[in-house]
Amino acid sequence: MRDAYHEELAGIGKQLVAMARMAETAIEQATRALLETDLDLAQHVIAADGTLDAVHHDLEERALELLARQQPVATELRTVVASLRMSADLERMGDLAQHVAKVARLRYPTGAIPAEVCDVIREMGQVARRMAARTACILTSRDVRMALALEGEDDEMDRLHRTLFHHLMDTRWTHGVETAVDVALCSRYYERFADHAVSVAKQVVFLVTGERAADYIDFGGTFNASGS
Amino acid sequence: MRDAYHEELAGIGKQLVAMARMAETAIEQATRALLETDLDLAQHVIAADGTLDAVHHDLEERALELLARQQPVATELRTVVASLRMSADLERMGDLAQHVAKVARLRYPTGAIPAEVCDVIREMGQVARRMAARTACILTSRDVRMALALEGEDDEMDRLHRTLFHHLMDTRWTHGVETAVDVALCSRYYERFADHAVSVAKQVVFLVTGERAADYIDFGGTFNASGS
Numbered sequence: 001m002r003d004a005y006h007e008e009l010a011g012i013g014k015q016l017v018a019m020a021r022m023a024e025t026a027i028e029q030a031t032r033a034l035l036e037t038d039l040d041l042a043q044h045v046i047a048a049d050g051t052l053d054a055v056h057h058d059l060e061e062r063a064l065e066l067l068a069r070q071q072p073v074a075t076e077l078r079t080v081v082a083s084l085r086m087s088a089d090l091e092r093m094g095d096l097a098q099h100v101a102k103v104a105r106l107r108y109p110t111g112a113i114p115a116e117v118c119d120v121i122r123e124m125g126q127v128a129r130r131m132a133a134r135t136a137c138i139l140t141s142r143d144v145r146m147a148l149a150l151e152g153e154d155d156e157m158d159r160l161h162r163t164l165f166h167h168l169m170d171t172r173w174t175h176g177v178e179t180a181v182d183v184a185l186c187s188r189y190y191e192r193f194a195d196h197a198v199s200v201a202k203q204v205v206f207l208v209t210g211e212r213a214a215d216y217i218d219f220g221g222t223f224n225a226s227g228s
Numbered sequence: 229m230r231d232a233y234h235e236e237l238a239g240i241g242k243q244l245v246a247m248a249r250m251a252e253t254a255i256e257q258a259t260r261a262l263l264e265t266d267l268d269l270a271q272h273v274i275a276a277d278g279t280l281d282a283v284h285h286d287l288e289e290r291a292l293e294l295l296a297r298q299q300p301v302a303t304e305l306r307t308v309v310a311s312l313r314m315s316a317d318l319e320r321m322g323d324l325a326q327h328v329a330k331v332a333r334l335r336y337p338t339g340a341i342p343a344e345v346c347d348v349i350r351e352m353g354q355v356a357r358r359m360a361a362r363t364a365c366i367l368t369s370r371d372v373r374m375a376l377a378l379e380g381e382d383d384e385m386d387r388l389h390r391t392l393f394h395h396l397m398d399t400r401w402t403h404g405v406e407t408a409v410d411v412a413l414c415s416r417y418y419e420r421f422a423d424h425a426v427s428v429a430k431q432v433v434f435l436v437t438g439e440r441a442a443d444y445i446d447f448g449g450t451f452n453a454s455g456s
Contacts, residue, residue: 064309071299081292081312088316169406178397180405181412188413
């Protein structure tokens, strides 16, 4: 019975890693579609999100079955419940990549991103992609140090978000309101993508150390790593 | 044992209702703070979100304890797991109200919302408040018809969101980029608030009918009420 349990739990763990990798691919491709105004790639990202959603639903069913049949307690119970939360975070990361792709599709063939902010958006895309890749590693390795370091990446994302807003508010901004709103919303999508990656990392820290990082479910909060 | 179980589950149910009411108050006050540039009220909403977060964490702990001690199966298990999800939705609704209040605080005393879009924002605030209030009713009554009707409210929110964007994109918009970005982000916060209310309603439908509304966890999806 316990063997079956651990096998099932390992299966769920593998699904989480696969979801993180899908989110990584999605945000990388969405960023490319946005910057290179590539309609086909945008469509591909939008369609591919269905797969991530399907894995999420499958994981939920498996987790519920596992809870019902194996009735885990203590650490094992927390692992299953945390997996449900992490799955919801990863599914949402896919949605946010899809939102970026939808902006790319909406503004095809003109393009949504003016030249002077392309570099910042590219960097946001790189940080987001890297955070998703590290999330996959953290899920596999359960490396607490790496999980805590993800907070630093998130600070970088917040810095880029502020930089972008400075561009938008600059009196020299000549691209009008529509483009400013597109850029602001994309920036918000990247920022939220990063928040969800941090949320997954916090849950791994909690599972390994037993210490709850402050407000780990409050995606908007600060990652308080004290004592863990 | 079963009595204790139902008592605990009822306690969790009451917490969910309390959270929905807190979210209702938060979005009502945040909207007022935004439209009346009321700094004190904005600060109050921002501070009060801590209470909603605390209830969310408490509910999570209670749900985990209940899973560990009572080891529910079937419907009861699904109810506890759905409660965890609904709690996360309601906590997020509080965050989004807080975001609106933060925009009010940031633009004090000038005000963030130009006169010609005040009515739309006011209406978004009213729809959001009403959706939170109905969410509280749905959680108490488990009224499937009312839960399904919440989709209609969400359509109204989406319509308001589009109306607001038409204002922003209008060539007669004279308030510049900063204000346009503030308005666009607030609009997004209201829209997401409504999505989370719909997500709670979908989970109630699922618990009562056993039928999963299509993609009930995909907040961006259409509420497919077929057969339920």
